[in-house]
Amino acid sequence: MADIVIGSGPSGIAAVKARLALGRAVILLDGGKTLEPEHAAPRDALAGTVPAAWEASDVARYKAGQYNASPGQIRKFSSDFAMEPAAVTFAEAGPVALRASRAVGGLSNLWGTAVLPYAARDMAGWPITAQDLAPHYRAVLGFLPVSARRDALADLLPDGLPEAPSLLTPSPQAQVLLARAVTRADKLAAQGLRIGAARQAVRDDCRHCGMCLHGCPTGAMWSAADTLRDMLGDPRLDHRPGQIVRAIGETDTGVEVHLSDGRRVTGDRVFLAAGVLETARILLASNGFDADSLTLRESQHGFLPALQIRPNRRRPDRLPHHTLPQMFVEMSDEAISPHLVHGQVYTWNDFYARDLGQTYGAKLPFIAPVWPVLARRLIVTQLFLHSDHCARITLRRAADGRLQAQVRLPEDTHARLQSAGRKLARGLRYLGLAGLPFATRLGAPGSSFHVGASLPMSEIPDARRSDRLGRPAGASRLHVVDASVLPAIAATTITLPVMANAYRIATEAPA
Structure with missing residues (x-):
């Protein structure tokens, strides 16, 4: 018989890669959704010519679909294929902004491509170490393209760097900021800040067409x-x-996967990589899984705006540029957290002016022409806290098979985020930015999508904890390999550690 992998997102694909490397046959099950032909056609039309030849009307139509997304939905290519509406997953979601995916490739169809490993200090007390993950980061880099360079972050986060890194050209604004970060590195370090270039999972043939947030026409992301x-x-x-x-x-000899249409698929082992919501739904419906609830932990995020004191000579909305995260900030301050606080710095994108108008337009309608000008000087840092300080989302199975979610938010989450914002604002002065910490806002529970730890790996597994191979107590052939089994969610980006851990589990599991 073959092994079964459930889910074709990043963790599922890592598990498939590892089992194939062991010589195993693999059955891969997923929801199968793909981009609809009517949305693929305009994407392919843009891909077929260079950005300089694009018609303004075609670009406007391409972008309009993202602007018109339903509340809570993240879109690319004007399509909702990669994200399930809340009502599909939840009988009762409350304020939870997390969503599931049943698409081929999962939520990696929508992500921002940021990749970092977890720092050793943020894995203290885990049943595995950063050293255990190191060879599996390297294995993942065998098929994951990563733009990066060795800079101020390399000593702190050495894993997950390609052997010969090359950097996606930063935006004009980011080039200035990164140059200042190098010359002022000592002053930044004295404040517990390290700033370096963002690491992104992007091929080196990126056209710098500025469409990253709308859907990359050429698939470089x-x-x-x-x-x-x-x-x-x-x-x-x-x-x-x-x-x-x-x-x-x-069973006595293998596993049975029960499908929604009543059919069964049998195999030797199953690697569950359906994403934290779908994984919880499946486990809570499975015989032999004793828990009646699972509690997700989140690395909650917020946004710190800043303004360039002196704008670039070249307007930032002129091509070429990309709109992915441009820089990473790692903050060490015991008064805020014993863990790293992570920041992703974004320069100009075409959502800024729209967001300013929607947020302040009703109060200040007479200055509408100012928003595009202000947006060209706006720099936004997305800040992440370790899950020790963030929301808990408890999931239970509703009578109709969907999930019910209940949120518990620590009282000090917002205060910690504001403290981090104030500290970063002081550091940003060295880069020529005026931080606006009074405008720092906290994202809704689950909206970071850096969520998991509902079945954390432990030395002693039980109904709500797994062993180091992702097996809940009593299981021998069921391995959960997505973010559900991380013992905690560090502030640094989640996808690369999840992939490395999935590859590790699938490599170490018996063949």
């Missing part, structure tokens, strides 16, 4: 679906899209 396409020629891989899993059971 990595999606797990890209790697899956590359593997489909392997006769040992049986991809079965369009399969919604209801529950999982173990």
Whole structure:
């Protein structure tokens, strides 16, 4: 028999890669959703010519779909294929902004491509170490393209760097800021700040067309679906899209995966990588799984705006440029957190002026012409806190099989974020930015999508904890490999550590 992997997002693809490397046959089950032809056509039309030849009307239509997304939905390519509406997953969601995906490639169809490893200090007390993950970061880098350079972050976060890194050209604003960060590194370090170039999962043929937030026309931004396409020629891989899993059971000789249409798929082992919401739904419906609830932990995020004191000579809204995170900030301050606080710095993008108008337009309608000008000087840092300080989202199974969510938010989350914002604002002065910490705002629970730890790995597994191979107590052939099994969610980016851990579990699990 073959192994079964459920989910084709980043963790699922990492698990497939690892099992194939061991010589195993793999059945891959996923929801099977892909970009609809009517949305693929305008994407492909833009990809077929250089950005300088694009018609303004075609660009405007391409962008309009993202501007018109429903509240809570993240779109690319004007499509909702990669994100399930809340009502599909939740019977009762409350304020939870987290969403599931049943697309080929999962939520990697929508992500911002930021990749960092977890720092050793943020893995204290885990049943695995940063050193345990190091070879699996390297394995993942064998198929994950990463733009990076060795800079002020390399000593702190040495894993996850390609052997010969090359850097996606930063935006004109970011080039100035990064140069200042180098010359003022000592002053920044004295304040507990390290600033370096962002590391992004992007191919080096990026056209710098500025469409990152709308959907990359050429597919330079990595999606797990890209790697899956590359593997489909392997006769040992049986991809079965369009399969919604209801529950999982173990037998004396293997595993049974029960599908929503009543059919069953059998195999030797199952690697559950459906994403934290779908994984919880499946586990809570499975015989032999004793817990009646699971509690997600989040690295909650917020936004610190800042203004360039002296604008660039070249307008930042002129091509070429990209609109992915440009810089990473790592903050060390025991008074705020014993863990790293992580920041992702974004320079100009075409959502800024719209957001300013929507936020302040009703109060200040007479200065509407100012928003585009102000947006060209706006720099936004997305700040993340360690999950020790953030929301808990408890999930239970509703009578109809969907999930019910209940949120508990620590009283000091917002205060910690504001403290981090004030500290960063002081450091940003060295880069020629005027931080606006009074305008720092906290994201809704789950909206960071840096969420997991609902079945954390432990030396002693039980109904709500797994062993170091992602197996809940009593399971021997069921391995959970997505973010659900991380013992905590560090502030630094989540996708690369999840992929490395999935690759590790799938490598160490018996063949």
